[in-house]
Every structure is written in structure tokens, then in C-alpha cells.
Amino acid sequence: MSVHWQSFEQDAAPEEPLEPLNFINMSFWDATPVPARQWAVRDRVPAHQVTLFSGEGGSGKSIVELQLACAHVLGRDWFGTLPEPRPVIYQGCEDTRDELHRRVANICQHYDVGFADLIAGGLNMFSCVEGDGLLGVPNRSGQIEPTRLYNRLLEAAKDIQPIHIGIDTSADVFGGSEIDRGQVRQFVSLLRKLAIAANGSVVLLSHPSLTGINSGTGISGSTAWHNSVRSRIYLTSDDDLRTIEFKKNQYGPLGERVVVRYQDGVFVPEGGKTDVELAMIHKVADNAFLDLLNLTAKQLRFFGAQKGTNYAPAQLAKLPQAKGYTAKTLGDAMERLLAAEKIKLVPNPTKKASKATLVLLANSGAEQ
Incomplete structure (x- = not known):
């Protein structure tokens, strides 16, 4: 009995030629203005990027986030800054519709506006408390893939063009392992795609780990969370006072702190200026x-x-x-x-x- 050996190289399909890398054409840059930095909130929340906003449970980060969302659509102040006025998308995974109604009602009272004003400005909220809020999940190979909800959110971002997409919280929307650097970076890349499609910002709320609380860093899981985002905010509490600290700011001042006080269901600057x-x-x-x-x-x-x-x-x-x-x-x-x-x-x-x-x-x- 004879065995005929055939070269694998002969059976393999011819390899397709590699396309060249798409290098950036810089030939006209000397005569072209340098693009101005785009911000959702000047020197705090950059556009086209992901901002991580962490804080202990019960510290009030959801209220701070909702105040930012309302400030965008109303063109009002947010703790000493004037966010860019444009529509907003808010995905809540921890609060029911009734709770969102109560919280936003307090914000309306604070700004002396009605819900009709928020609607006119483009506030779009949805709650995933009673459903699946996952935006990214690992496949069999461990790669993070977008879910159907993510694709729906992406289409909404393209249509509405929100200056701000608030997502509350990471534990409810990220189906991977928070200590897996690769999965974390892939998920942040999905969120950045949302920001670019919207021509705005994405703010992802999260809970710090015990180590993050004790160390004062405010992070949880892999350091890829900190390294993958371009800005990071940390909220700490002390009775009725809260400190909003900008832990990472790739394009603006680092280490800025804002002290706010909880009052009538919202946070107000401690000795700060009004929006007017x-x-x-x-x-x-x-x-x-x-x-x-x-x-x-x-x-x-x-x-x-x-x-x-x-x-x-x-x-x-x-x-x-x-x-x-x-x-x-x-x-x-x-x-x-x-x-x-x-x-x-x-x-x-x-x-x-x-x-x-x-x-x-x-x-x-x-x-x-």
C-alpha cells in the first residue's frame, strides 16, 4: 500500500495581496487651521470621547448626571460651567420611570422650568430596570460584541445627534469581565463609537471597588478603565456635601475639585455662582x-x-x-x-x- 503525500502549499488558496495602510495626508496642514478642541462641557467633558464618572452607591452620582443632562438641553449652568446646548440621551438601569420622574421634577424646580422645556430642548430618557440593558457582551472567543440594544442606541445617536449620552451604570451595560483589560478596552471603544456618531460625549457611570474607595482613586477592576477613557470624574460624599473631583483630564486642567451641597433633591455649588x-x-x-x-x-x-x-x-x-x-x-x-x-x-x-x-x-x- 502506498501513500501519496501532497504539499499543503499546493492545495492552499492563493493569498490575497494586502491593501496598503491608509496614512494621513498632511500635505495641506501648513495652510489649514488647526481644528479647535470640541467639548461637551468645557475643560471637563470632551466631545468624541468617553468620560468615566464613578461614585459610591447612594452618593448621588445619578442626580449629578441628570442635572448635567438637563443643563445641556436647557442651556443652563452645571456647577460653574455652561454645557453645550443640544439634545441628550440618558439610559438608566437603576431607576424606574417613577423614580426618574421624581428626580427630574426636582431638577425642573431648581431651574424653574417644566417638563415641556426639557422635551423642547431634546431630553430623551429610557429605563432598563425591567429589561436587559446590556450594550456589549463577550462572544465564544472572549471578544466584546455589540448587542441589539447597542445598535438601537447607535442609530438613535446618529439621528438625534446628542451632545451627551449618559449611561447609568457600567455594571448593567457591560457583560464582560471588568478585570479583563482587553474586554474593557473593547467596550470603551464601542462607547467611543457612540460619541463619534453623535458628535458629542459619552459619560459612563460606575461604582468604585472597596480598594478604589480606600485608595481614593475611585476605580474598580482593571486599570484599563482609567487608561482607556480621556477623562474621569469621582464623586465622594460627606453628609450633605459632595466633592466632584476631575481625576483625569487628557485635554484640560487636572485635579479640579467642585464642592456641592445636597438641597431640595438636587446639588448646588457651595458658594458658587448662578448660571445667570x-x-x-x-x-x-x-x-x-x-x-x-x-x-x-x-x-x-x-x-x-x-x-x-x-x-x-x-x-x-x-x-x-x-x-x-x-x-x-x-x-x-x-x-x-x-x-x-x-x-x-x-x-x-x-x-x-x-x-x-x-x-x-x-x-x-x-x-x-
Whole structure:
């Protein structure tokens, strides 16, 4: 009896040629304005990214999250900031519809608005207390895959374009192992896809582990939770006072703390400014920046929007007409005006095209 051996190479199908990597074309970047950083909440919650918001059970993080959701759709204050006004999607997995009704009613009373105002602003809530809230589950190979609910949420994000998607909590929506680094990173990538599709932010609420509480880090499971997100918030409690600490902020100030007090079903800043006062301060600073910008433009002086020797806020703050405004205050005003498209970046008209620099010029429609 003879055995015929055949080479596996002869039976194998020819391997398809590999497509080339899609490298970024940077050839036009010298003459293109650097994109402005997009925020859902300036210097606190970045757009197109995932923010992890942790706090012990009963500390009030769901209320803080709902206040942020309402602040977005109403265009009102959230602990000393003015979140970007746009629709919101909130997925609650711990509170029934009746509980959400009670909690949001307190927020309406705080802002002196009705539910009709929240509806008009685009507040979209749904509860998964009586159903399955999972958004990502592992397959047989241990890879995290999106669920049908995730795909429905993704479609809603594309249609509604919410500035904020709040998900309460990670234990109810993540079906993998929180100590598996790979699964955690895959799940955060799914959430980031939501943020990008919405052109907004995703805030995922979570409970810290005992170790996270004792260490003060506020995390639970794998360190991949901290490493995979671009910002992280931690809420701690002390009787009626709460401290909101921004533990990680990839694009803004790190270590900021806000102390708030529980009062009439909501949290209010401990000695902080009201939204009306804050809006007025911002408007005055924005107008001051525009006045200084117009003044220097008439003098044919041009400044850039990137930090350096020609950084506009730093240079404008040196002018006697700056009236004591700091570079930080003018920098915040510049970012608000860029985001509102009341100023823009254009090539410096005094430079050759080959050596173009970016300058700020006021649009004709800017407020004076």
C-alpha cells in the first residue's frame, strides 16, 4: 500500500495581496487651521470621547448626571460651567420611570422650568430596570460584541445627534469581565463609537471597588478603565456635601475639585455662582476679546491661536486696553468664540503663502 503525500502549499488558496495602510495626508496642514478642541462641557467633558464618572452607591452620582443632562438641553449652568446646548440621551438601569420622574421634577424646580422645556430642548430618557440593558457582551472567543440594544442606541445617536449620552451604570451595560483589560478596552471603544456618531460625549457611570474607595482613586477592576477613557470624574460624599473631583483630564486642567451641597433633591455649588452670573461674566469676557482683536487688526497686528510667542490671549492681555483680563480668561473667551464661529482662523495676509501662519480675525457677524 502506498501513500501519496501532497504539499499543503499546493492545495492552499492563493493569498490575497494586502491593501496598503491608509496614512494621513498632511500635505495641506501648513495652510489649514488647526481644528479647535470640541467639548461637551468645557475643560471637563470632551466631545468624541468617553468620560468615566464613578461614585459610591447612594452618593448621588445619578442626580449629578441628570442635572448635567438637563443643563445641556436647557442651556443652563452645571456647577460653574455652561454645557453645550443640544439634545441628550440618558439610559438608566437603576431607576424606574417613577423614580426618574421624581428626580427630574426636582431638577425642573431648581431651574424653574417644566417638563415641556426639557422635551423642547431634546431630553430623551429610557429605563432598563425591567429589561436587559446590556450594550456589549463577550462572544465564544472572549471578544466584546455589540448587542441589539447597542445598535438601537447607535442609530438613535446618529439621528438625534446628542451632545451627551449618559449611561447609568457600567455594571448593567457591560457583560464582560471588568478585570479583563482587553474586554474593557473593547467596550470603551464601542462607547467611543457612540460619541463619534453623535458628535458629542459619552459619560459612563460606575461604582468604585472597596480598594478604589480606600485608595481614593475611585476605580474598580482593571486599570484599563482609567487608561482607556480621556477623562474621569469621582464623586465622594460627606453628609450633605459632595466633592466632584476631575481625576483625569487628557485635554484640560487636572485635579479640579467642585464642592456641592445636597438641597431640595438636587446639588448646588457651595458658594458658587448662578448660571445667570456665569453667563454674564462669559459674555463680558467674550466682548472684551473681540474689542481687543478688532483693535489690533486695525493696527495690522496678527496673532495665532496656538500657545507660543504669538499666542493671541497672552499678547492681548498685555495691552493697556485689556482692563486686567488675564491670558487664561481671554483664552477661554477665544475658545468659546471659535466654537460659536464668531471668530475664525485664516492665513496671515502679511506672510507669503509658503510661510503662512494662522491668525484670528473677527467675523462680520460677531457681537460687539
